[in-house]
Amino acid sequence: MFGYYFDLAWRSLKRNKVLTALMVLAIGLGIGASMTMITVLHVMTADPLPDKSARLFYPQIDPQDMEGYTPGKEPMDQFSWIDAMNLLHARKGSHQVAMTGGRVTVRPPQGESRAFFADARYTSSDFFSMFDVPFLYGGGWTADDDDRQARVAVISRTLADKLFGADHAVGQSLRLGKDVFRVIGVVDHWDPVPHFYDLTQGSYHKTEDVFLPLETAMALGQGTSGNMSCWGHGGFPDPRNMKNANCVWMQFWVQLDTPAQVQAYREFLVHYSEQQKMLGRFQRPPNTRLHDLMGWLDYNHVVPGSVQLQALLALGFMLVCLVNTVALLLVKFLRRSSELGVRRAMGASKQSIFAQLLTEASLIGIAGGIAGLLLAFGGLWIVRHQPVEYAPYAHLDMAMLGATLVLALCATVLAAMFPAWRACRVQPARVLKIQ
Known part of the structure; x- marks a missing residue:
C-alpha cells in the first residue's frame, strides 16, 4: 500500500514542479537557518565531561x-x-x-x-x-x-x-x-x-x-x-x-x-x-x-546572549517557513479536489486519502531536509570563518545531522495535517456534481 501511495505522491509532485520547488525551498531555508544556529548553540552548551x-x-x-x-x-x-x-x-x-x-x-x-x-x-x-x-x-x-x-x-x-x-x-x-x-x-x-x-x-x-x-x-x-x-x-x-x-x-x-x-x-x-x-x-x-x-x-555566561537570540530568531524564521508551507499545501491539495473526489467515489476511504496526502508531504519534507542540510553546511562554513573563538567547533555531528532530517520530516508532516484534513472533508458528490 505504501508503494501505491508513494507512486501517486511522486506523480503529483512532478505535475506541479514549481509549487513543489517552492515548498522544498521553504522547508530547506527554515531547516538550514535553524539548524545552523541550533548546532552552534549545541556546541556552546555541550557538557565537556558528561559522565563527571x-x-x-x-x-x-x-x-x-x-x-x-x-x-x-x-x-x-x-x-x-x-x-x-x-x-x-x-x-x-x-x-x-x-x-x-x-x-x-x-x-x-x-x-x-x-x-x-x-x-x-x-x-x-x-x-x-x-x-x-x-x-x-x-x-x-x-x-x-x-x-x-x-x-x-x-x-x-x-x-x-x-x-x-x-x-x-x-x-x-x-x-x-x-x-x-x-x-x-x-x-x-x-x-x-x-x-x-x-x-x-x-x-x-x-x-x-x-x-x-x-x-x-x-x-x-x-x-x-x-x-x-x-x-x-x-x-x-x-x-x-x-x-x-x-x-x-x-x-x-x-x-x-x-x-x-x-x-x-x-x-x-x-x-x-x-x-x-x-x-x-x-x-x-x-x-x-x-x-x-x-x-x-x-x-560565567559562556554562551553569549547574542547566540541565544540568533537561535530564537532562526527558529522563528523556520516557523514562518512552515506557515508558508501550510498555505502552499492547502492550495495544492484543494486544487486536486476533483481527483480526490473521484477516488472517494470509487471507494477510497478518508483514511486512505489522508495517508496518500501525508506521504506526499513526507517526500517534500525529505527533499526539504536534504536542501536544509546543504544550507546548514554552508551556514556553518560561514560561521567557521567568523572572528569568534567558538568558530572552529561549528561542525554538524551525526546526532545533529539525524536531528535535521527528522525535524524536516516531522515539521512537514505536521504542517500537512490541516491541509490534508481539509482536503479529506470535500464531499465526493458535490465535486462530481460541479464537474
Missing part, C-alpha cells in the same frame, strides 16, 4: 581588603597562591587540583633556530585523573613528584609528533627555555569544549600542549599567562614573587562524589574564611560559593 560534571566543583572565596566592599557582591573567580595551596593540601575532596596557565619556549631537537612558543598548563597531579584525560602513552606524575618538584612533563600528541614521534616521546628530554624535563606521558586527542577548567584563557581556548607540575614550574620561573586581579596599594607584584602577592591568578577544582561531601565542603569554605580572617589575612566577612561544572559555565 555533576561531581566537579569550582569554589570561590573572598580574600580582599575592605576597600570597595559591598555586602553580597560575588567573590573573586580565581585564587591566590596561598589559598590555592591551603585548599589543595587540606584534601577535603576525593580529588583536588590547583593550576594556572603558562607559555613556554620549546627548543626542539632539530636545533635552536626552530624554537617556538607553546601553551602550557602548570598543575597538581590530580589533573589527569580528575578530568579523565586520555593517554596515548605513559601517564601523569604523582603527588610525590609535586612535593619534590620533579622535572617531568606530559605533552600533547600533536607536540609529541612534531618533536619526537608520539610512540618515541616517553623518556625523551624536553627543553623548555633553559630547563630540561623528562617526558613521562603523551596525551591523546583531548579538547574539551568549552575550555571549562580555565575560562580566563578563553571559553573555547585550545587545550595546552605542555603540562608541568605546578611547584616545579613556579620554582623554575616558567612564565605564567591569564588574568590577574590584585588589591591593596603595593603596586604591580614582582613576577618572581607571586606566591606572596595580594593577587588572584590561579584556578582550583575539587571533586565531591556525594551530597554529604558537597555540604561538608561548603561548610569548610566558610570555616576556612573565618580562620583566615582571624589570622589577619582576610578582612571581609566570609563570602563563599561552590558551583558545579555546568553551573560554573552558566555563572
Whole structure:
C-alpha cells in the first residue's frame, strides 16, 4: 500500500514542479537557518565531561581588603597562591587540583633556530585523573613528584609528533627555555569544549600542549599567562614573587562524589574564611560559593546572549517557513479536489486519502531536509570563518545531522495535517456534481 501511495505522491509532485520547488525551498531555508544556529548553540552548551560534571566543583572565596566592599557582591573567580595551596593540601575532596596557565619556549631537537612558543598548563597531579584525560602513552606524575618538584612533563600528541614521534616521546628530554624535563606521558586527542577548567584563557581556548607540575614550574620561573586581579596599594607584584602577592591568578577544582561531601565542603569554605580572617589575612566577612561544572559555565555566561537570540530568531524564521508551507499545501491539495473526489467515489476511504496526502508531504519534507542540510553546511562554513573563538567547533555531528532530517520530516508532516484534513472533508458528490 505504501508503494501505491508513494507512486501517486511522486506523480503529483512532478505535475506541479514549481509549487513543489517552492515548498522544498521553504522547508530547506527554515531547516538550514535553524539548524545552523541550533548546532552552534549545541556546541556552546555541550557538557565537556558528561559522565563527571555533576561531581566537579569550582569554589570561590573572598580574600580582599575592605576597600570597595559591598555586602553580597560575588567573590573573586580565581585564587591566590596561598589559598590555592591551603585548599589543595587540606584534601577535603576525593580529588583536588590547583593550576594556572603558562607559555613556554620549546627548543626542539632539530636545533635552536626552530624554537617556538607553546601553551602550557602548570598543575597538581590530580589533573589527569580528575578530568579523565586520555593517554596515548605513559601517564601523569604523582603527588610525590609535586612535593619534590620533579622535572617531568606530559605533552600533547600533536607536540609529541612534531618533536619526537608520539610512540618515541616517553623518556625523551624536553627543553623548555633553559630547563630540561623528562617526558613521562603523551596525551591523546583531548579538547574539551568549552575550555571549562580555565575560562580566563578563553571559553573555547585550545587545550595546552605542555603540562608541568605546578611547584616545579613556579620554582623554575616558567612564565605564567591569564588574568590577574590584585588589591591593596603595593603596586604591580614582582613576577618572581607571586606566591606572596595580594593577587588572584590561579584556578582550583575539587571533586565531591556525594551530597554529604558537597555540604561538608561548603561548610569548610566558610570555616576556612573565618580562620583566615582571624589570622589577619582576610578582612571581609566570609563570602563563599561552590558551583558545579555546568553551573560554573552558566555563572560565567559562556554562551553569549547574542547566540541565544540568533537561535530564537532562526527558529522563528523556520516557523514562518512552515506557515508558508501550510498555505502552499492547502492550495495544492484543494486544487486536486476533483481527483480526490473521484477516488472517494470509487471507494477510497478518508483514511486512505489522508495517508496518500501525508506521504506526499513526507517526500517534500525529505527533499526539504536534504536542501536544509546543504544550507546548514554552508551556514556553518560561514560561521567557521567568523572572528569568534567558538568558530572552529561549528561542525554538524551525526546526532545533529539525524536531528535535521527528522525535524524536516516531522515539521512537514505536521504542517500537512490541516491541509490534508481539509482536503479529506470535500464531499465526493458535490465535486462530481460541479464537474
